[in-house]
Amino acid sequence: MKDKSINVLVLGLGLIGGSFAAALKAKRVCNEVAGFDRHRDSVDIAVETGLIDSPCYDLQEGVSRADVIMLAVPMLAMPAVLRQLLAVPLEDKVITDVGSCKGSLVESARQLFGEVPASLVPGHPIAGSEKSGVTAAQVDLFKGHKVILTPLPHTNAHAIGLVKSLWQQCGAHVDTMAVAHHDEVLALTSHLPHFLAFSLVDTLAGNRENQEIFRYAAGGFRDFTRIAGSDPTMWHDIALGNRDAVLQALDRFTEGLEGLRNAIINKDSQRMLGIFERASTARRHFTSLLERRAYMTTLSDSKTMNEVQQTFVAQPGGKVSGELRVPGDKSVSHRSIMLGALAEGETVVDGFLEGEDAMATLQAFRDMGVDIEGPHDGRVTIHGVGMHGLQQPPGPLYLGNAGTAMRLMSGLMAAQSFDVTLTGDTSLSGRPMNRVVKPLLEMGAAIETSEGGRPPLVIKGGQKLSGIHYDLPVASAQVQSCLLLAGLYAEGETSTVAPGIVRDHTNRMLSGFGYPVAVDGDRVSVCGGGKLTATKIDVPADISSAAFFMVAASIAEGSDLLLPHVGINPTRTGVLDILRLMGADISLSNEKLVGGEPVADIRVRYAPLKGIEIPEHLVPLAIDEFPVLFVAAACAGGETILRGAEELRVKESDRIQAMADGLQALGIDAEALPDGMIVKGGKPFAAGTVESHGDHRIAMAFAVASLQAQGVIRIKDCANVATSFPNFVRLASHVGLKLSVEGQDE
Numbered sequence: 001m002k003d004k005s006i007n008v009l010v011l012g013l014g015l016i017g018g019s020f021a022a023a024l025k026a027k028r029v030c031n032e033v034a035g036f037d038r039h040r041d042s043v044d045i046a047v048e049t050g051l052i053d054s055p056c057y058d059l060q061e062g063v064s065r066a067d068v069i070m071l072a073v074p075m076l077a078m079p080a081v082l083r084q085l086l087a088v089p090l091e092d093k094v095i096t097d098v099g100s101c102k103g104s105l106v107e108s109a110r111q112l113f114g115e116v117p118a119s120l121v122p123g124h125p126i127a128g129s130e131k132s133g134v135t136a137a138q139v140d141l142f143k144g145h146k147v148i149l150t151p152l153p154h155t156n157a158h159a160i161g162l163v164k165s166l167w168q169q170c171g172a173h174v175d176t177m178a179v180a181h182h183d184e185v186l187a188l189t190s191h192l193p194h195f196l197a198f199s200l201v202d203t204l205a206g207n208r209e210n211q212e213i214f215r216y217a218a219g220g221f222r223d224f225t226r227i228a229g230s231d232p233t234m235w236h237d238i239a240l241g242n243r244d245a246v247l248q249a250l251d252r253f254t255e256g257l258e259g260l261r262n263a264i265i266n267k268d269s270q271r272m273l274g275i276f277e278r279a280s281t282a283r284r285h286f287t288s289l290l291e292r293r294a295y296m297t298t299l300s301d302s303k304t305m306n307e308v309q310q311t312f313v314a315q316p317g318g319k320v321s322g323e324l325r326v327p328g329d330k331s332v333s334h335r336s337i338m339l340g341a342l343a344e345g346e347t348v349v350d351g352f353l354e355g356e357d358a359m360a361t362l363q364a365f366r367d368m369g370v371d372i373e374g375p376h377d378g379r380v381t382i383h384g385v386g387m388h389g390l391q392q393p394p395g396p397l398y399l400g401n402a403g404t405a406m407r408l409m410s411g412l413m414a415a416q417s418f419d420v421t422l423t424g425d426t427s428l429s430g431r432p433m434n435r436v437v438k439p440l441l442e443m444g445a446a447i448e449t450s451e452g453g454r455p456p457l458v459i460k461g462g463q464k465l466s467g468i469h470y471d472l473p474v475a476s477a478q479v480q481s482c483l484l485l486a487g488l489y490a491e492g493e494t495s496t497v498a499p500g501i502v503r504d505h506t507n508r509m510l511s512g513f514g515y516p517v518a519v520d521g522d523r524v525s526v527c528g529g530g531k532l533t534a535t536k537i538d539v540p541a542d543i544s545s546a547a548f549f550m551v552a553a554s555i556a557e558g559s560d561l562l563l564p565h566v567g568i569n570p571t572r573t574g575v576l577d578i579l580r581l582m583g584a585d586i587s588l589s590n591e592k593l594v595g596g597e598p599v600a601d602i603r604v605r606y607a608p609l610k611g612i613e614i615p616e617h618l619v620p621l622a623i624d625e626f627p628v629l630f631v632a633a634a635c636a637g638g639e640t641i642l643r644g645a646e647e648l649r650v651k652e653s654d655r656i657q658a659m660a661d662g663l664q665a666l667g668i669d670a671e672a673l674p675d676g677m678i679v680k681g682g683k684p685f686a687a688g689t690v691e692s693h694g695d696h697r698i699a700m701a702f703a704v705a706s707l708q709a710q711g712v713i714r715i716k717d718c719a720n721v722a723t724s725f726p727n728f729v730r731l732a733s734h735v736g737l738k739l740s741v742e743g744q745d746e
């Protein structure tokens with residue numbers, strides 16, 4: 001908005017009102033930013049310190065000049081201020097506020113005005129501080145923070161747009177929520193922690209030993225109680241303004257605390273460790289999710305306040321050498337949690353992938369009441385609850401970026417006795433789910449999707465499933481696995497036939513857990529009603545992660561790299577076959593079977609590559625490796641043609657388009673086909689900037705390209721690399737890539 005004709009009046013020049021005025025004034029987007037406060041001093045200070053353009057000492061006169069009136073007074077003062085506004089002709093003036101509870105404001109407005117004015121846009125910036133008053137105001141208080149607007153169905157769209165754009169001018173990200181939902185969410189995430197902090201400090205301060213306590217109070221006390229220094233009046237108002245939701249939150253907390261107290265009384269170590277482990281990983285999991293990506297993306301498609309656009313900066317040239325153990329296999333890690341949770345007994349998993357995708361699955365099962373210890377150095381211990389032991393999670397299960405988690409879990413969740421909703425980030429929310437929903441409905445499941453068969457999946461529990469035979473229309477291991485997992489609970493036999501070879505980790509692992517699986521040619525089936533027995537799982541290094549370094553070593557002269565303990569399950573080795581057809585020098589040693597999965601050490605040495613027509617039957621065997629194989633193709637002499645790979649268009653991004661665009665941006669002749677690509681290779685990559693579209697494999701593929709580049713390659717939006725390959729930059733740099741990360745670039 002650059003509407004210089006707008007006059008804004010801020011009523012209440014405390015921390016929030018003062019900062020809002022200061023940010024708007026600094027941006028020079030309004031004709032005038034005026035300020036009123038019942039303490040005249042505050043108005044004078046706001047003028048002296050340049051927070052506002054002009055002072056307002058007469059409320060009625062100020063209101064009559066304003067187009068937008070921002071109510072930034074303490075919550076319990078809101079009704080009185082609204083009453084004063086009643087006396088002024090408001091015409092089409094937009095009114096908004098910053099109160100922490102929206103229900104009470106809306107109710108006051110309804111009582112005073114008869115109905116809530118269409119020009120009232122309730123708002124709440126999530127950016128406070130334990131400091132208060134006009135002197136604490138800061139021009140950048142809202143920068144990068146979230147503001148939640150809670151308009152009513154009849155709120156004027158122009159008014160919403162205007163308020164939204166003012167907040168955006170202050171640097172905030174704006175989300176929209178329903179009033180009641182806002183109050184419930186804030187009661188849990190903000191109000192409850194504040195009341196606990198006040199109560200803890202008050203309790204300790206009243207203790208006879210208080211001197212000693214405060215003298216020796218260490219980091220834990222400091223961290224937990226910082227917010228107890230907040231403005232008492234404000235929090236008094238919030239307690240009363242959001243009383244019902246706050247009481248519910250306090251009750252939930254008291255119940256949890258009582259559980260912990262009992263565990264301590266009974267010396268119930270498993271219970272205690274369960275609580276601590278769940279909390280500690282949930283904290284880490286959510287911190288990493290919230291710091292970098294979509295938070296409640298289903299509520300709004302805007303990006304979050306914390307969305308950090310990581311950019312990889314790859315310097316040109318170099319080679320790769322030495323030894324590199326890449327992280328654990330993602331497919332096996334997901335499945336180990338799912339089957340371990342449903343097994344009877346304790347399953348120990350080693351080599352677990354501590355990437356965000358697998359951690360999302362782990363967190364989801366914790367949310368369903370499964371005690372899971374770790375990961376500690378790749379080890380996870382799952383205390384299985386048996387086939388019918390999962391509990392209803394407290395809310396939707398958030399699966400981040402992980403398609404595998406959502407598709408496989410939809411099969412399991414369809415068969416539970418409780419309702420559950422599966423959600424994901426922006427990328428996952430755009431991926432097709434009808435491929436699993438359709439056959440699950442045939443089995444008797446009750447599932448609703450969003451428009452076009454997209455997530456969230458709302459799954460109704462208590463359905464009786466019956467086995468079916470299903471011919472998969474696409475060669476998808478996720479669809480096949482989903483049906484086999486649902487089949488564990490279905491009456492009779494569930495059988496599948498895929499139109500090509502798909503990864504078979506589910507069958508192998510089911511057998512490892514003692515569940516009979518019949519494999520007859522391309523037909524795979526299970527009968528429902530059996531049980532899983534806990535086992536030990538050794539997760540091999542992920543061949544899909546190793547693939548980046550196989551290509552790296554193949555394209556950079558002088559390279560010689562050893563990748564130990566990589567999974568070489570024959571349903572995953574398409575990348576080895578394709579690279580060998582292109583002339584790569586790859587040798588395998590130390591081949592063995594660990595926990596039902598074949599592994600080997602893979603040595604790759606530089607060799608000149610040639611373009612090939614990629615045999616179509618290899619497509620499902622290398623489905624995740626094409627981004628980096630396109631980089632190999634660009635370095636190979638001649639033309640490489642891929643067809644029959646339309647599935648690449650519905651991965652974390654449209655991988656055909658994303659790679660073709662990126663290759664072209666780096667000067668490579670790449671033509672996107674509906675189901676593949678033609679790459680004319682043989683010349684180095686030019687310097688340039690490419691978009692990864694938040695897709696981990698696109699980001700890592702272009703990092704590898706830098707080895708053959710003439711200048712710096714900048715790769716945008718790389719935070720999702722952590723979904724499948726934690727520590728990629730460190731490990732890649734260790735073997736020779738010249739890679740660094742630029743923080744926030746926008």
Ligand SMILES: O=C(O)C1=C[C@@H](OP(=O)(O)O)[C@@H](O)[C@H](O)C1
Pocket residue numbers: 330331332404475476477478479481503623624647
């Ligand atoms: O079953 C699995 O673990 C996976 C199957 C593949 O997906 P599709 O089944 O969609 O091909 C693959 O792309 C994904 O990364 C993991």
Ligand SMILES: C=C(OP(=O)(O)O)C(=O)O
Pocket residue numbers: 330357401402403404405624651652697724
């Ligand atoms: C497609 C992928 O994963 P998912 O489907 O689990 O998101 C991948 O890792 O390349």
